[in-house]
Amino acid sequence: MEVCRLEREISQAVIRRMPRYYRYLGELIDAGAERISSNDLSSRMNVTASQIRQDLNNFGGFGQQGYGYNVKYLYEEIGKILGLNEKHHMIIVGAGNLGQALANYVEFEKFGFAIIGLFDVEPDLKGHSVRGIRVYMMDELEAFIKAHSVDIAALTIPKSRADMIANRLVELGITAIWNFANVDLELADKEVVVENVHLSDSLMQLSYNIKKQVT
Amino acid sequence: MEVCRLEREISQAVIRRMPRYYRYLGELIDAGAERISSNDLSSRMNVTASQIRQDLNNFGGFGQQGYGYNVKYLYEEIGKILGLNEKHHMIIVGAGNLGQALANYVEFEKFGFAIIGLFDVEPDLKGHSVRGIRVYMMDELEAFIKAHSVDIAALTIPKSRADMIANRLVELGITAIWNFANVDLELADKEVVVENVHLSDSLMQLSYNIKKQVT
Numbered sequence: 361m362e363v364c365r366l367e368r369e370i371s372q373a374v375i376r377r378m379p380r381y382y383r384y385l386g387e388l389i390d391a392g393a394e395r396i397s398s399n400d401l402s403s404r405m406n407v408t409a410s411q412i413r414q415d416l417n418n419f420g421g422f423g424q425q426g427y428g429y430n431v432k433y434l435y436e437e438i439g440k441i442l443g444l445n446e447k448h449h450m451i452i453v454g455a456g457n458l459g460q461a462l463a464n465y466v467e468f469e470k471f472g473f474a475i476i477g478l479f480d481v482e483p484d485l486k487g488h489s490v491r492g493i494r495v496y497m498m499d500e501l502e503a504f505i506k507a508h509s510v511d512i513a514a515l516t517i518p519k520s521r522a523d524m525i526a527n528r529l530v531e532l533g534i535t536a537i538w539n540f541a542n543v544d545l546e547l548a549d550k551e552v553v554v555e556n557v558h559l560s561d562s563l564m565q566l567s568y569n570i571k572k573q574v575t
Numbered sequence: 576m577e578v579c580r581l582e583r584e585i586s587q588a589v590i591r592r593m594p595r596y597y598r599y600l601g602e603l604i605d606a607g608a609e610r611i612s613s614n615d616l617s618s619r620m621n622v623t624a625s626q627i628r629q630d631l632n633n634f635g636g637f638g639q640q641g642y643g644y645n646v647k648y649l650y651e652e653i654g655k656i657l658g659l660n661e662k663h664h665m666i667i668v669g670a671g672n673l674g675q676a677l678a679n680y681v682e683f684e685k686f687g688f689a690i691i692g693l694f695d696v697e698p699d700l701k702g703h704s705v706r707g708i709r710v711y712m713m714d715e716l717e718a719f720i721k722a723h724s725v726d727i728a729a730l731t732i733p734k735s736r737a738d739m740i741a742n743r744l745v746e747l748g749i750t751a752i753w754n755f756a757n758v759d760l761e762l763a764d765k766e767v768v769v770e771n772v773h774l775s776d777s778l779m780q781l782s783y784n785i786k787k788q789v790t
Contacts, residue, residue: 379776442779443786457676536785555781561594564657566770568590570751571658573768
């Protein structure tokens with residue numbers, strides 16, 4: 361059923377591993393590597409070679425028998441799979457420490473995500489800027505989104521206001537939300553792409569693994 | 576094979592869902608709910624009822640036919656599974672915006688994680704404090720860890736220094752690392768518990784899902 365390969369749904373588990381491949385390949389490029397065998401990549405990444413082949417076969421392969429992978433080519437292809445060749449305009453709603461931390465990540469721009477504004481309700485922050493990115497007030501949101509064709513919002517606000525603000529952002533044209541509020545958003549529009557970073561969940565997983573280690 | 580149930584390894588996929596159950600049950604408690612059927616929990620959480628039953632059966636069940644789940648009991652039991660009844664001392668290494676954002680999360684303490692110090696190399700930060708948590712200099716690390724029996728370190732530093740500092744922390748007695756540096760740590764001691772929050776990976780996954788939505 362070779363023909364169906366690109367048609368079927370690729371599991372989120374596979375997708376979740378792709379950024380990691382991308383990261384390792386980027387490090388290989390920085391180190392001057394031109395090609396790598398699936399065995400070498402496997403031992404570096406601590407994933408079986410067959411897992412790597414299986415994962416990449418979801419997208420059509422990229423390896424050559426007896427050669428392995430061309431590092432730069434594979435890096436670029438995975439970048440395209442992840443959509444990193446597209447350009448996006450992102451705003452950060454919530455200019456507290458976490459919002460400012462995100463604004464300071466220069467590398468997000470390398471992936472096509474330009475952070476073009478921070479928003480907050482705190483009047484003291486008005487006119488401030490973080491790495492040249494200005495902080496606006498929430499009442500400037502509508503005009504800003506329209507003027508700058510913003511498609512993504514990172515939400516770094518308390519969970520109590522998250523649903524309300526997320527739905528407002530969607531009404532204003534935002535199509536994707538990177539959600540740091542500690543709640544699963546309930547959105548009226550089910551087509552919106554949501555990616556959650558639940559820090560508490562992560563800490564609880566750490567807690568479980570500590571407990572498991574001890575027992 | 577009832578007897579083997581608690582012996583076998585529980586998959587990380589199941590564990591990854593536990594904090595979410597815990598979060599929803601916490602919200603139910605706040606809303607005054609005393610019991611919930613697996614169907615109700617299922618529709619709230621957007622997970623099938625059979626998935627919920629299967630997940631919880633890994634730990635012995637907790638539900639009663641015709642009654643459903645006792646919310647408070649289930650909340651407490653999942654808390655114990657996750658080890659949230661244990662107390663931990665955590666330090667944050669890297670007192671930039673992200674480190675300060677973590678220090679400001681009051682709820683981590685509810686899960687048993689007391690943040691007792693921030694560390695940085697920036698002399699300007701010396702003596703400052705965030706929500707009453709003091710910023711120390713890196714050369715105070717060793718004495719501090721010994722004096723306060725610290726077991727966990729959150730790493731909010733650039734990836735270039737992450738391996739070196741993580742290994743030093745482990746030498747000083749840290750047994751678990753909550754890693755925000757954008758790299759998979761290479762630790763000499765393989766027993767150390769590591770939980771990664773790779774923000775770039777998360778953003779790439781968002782990127783993939785945007786691209787998928789469009790096509």
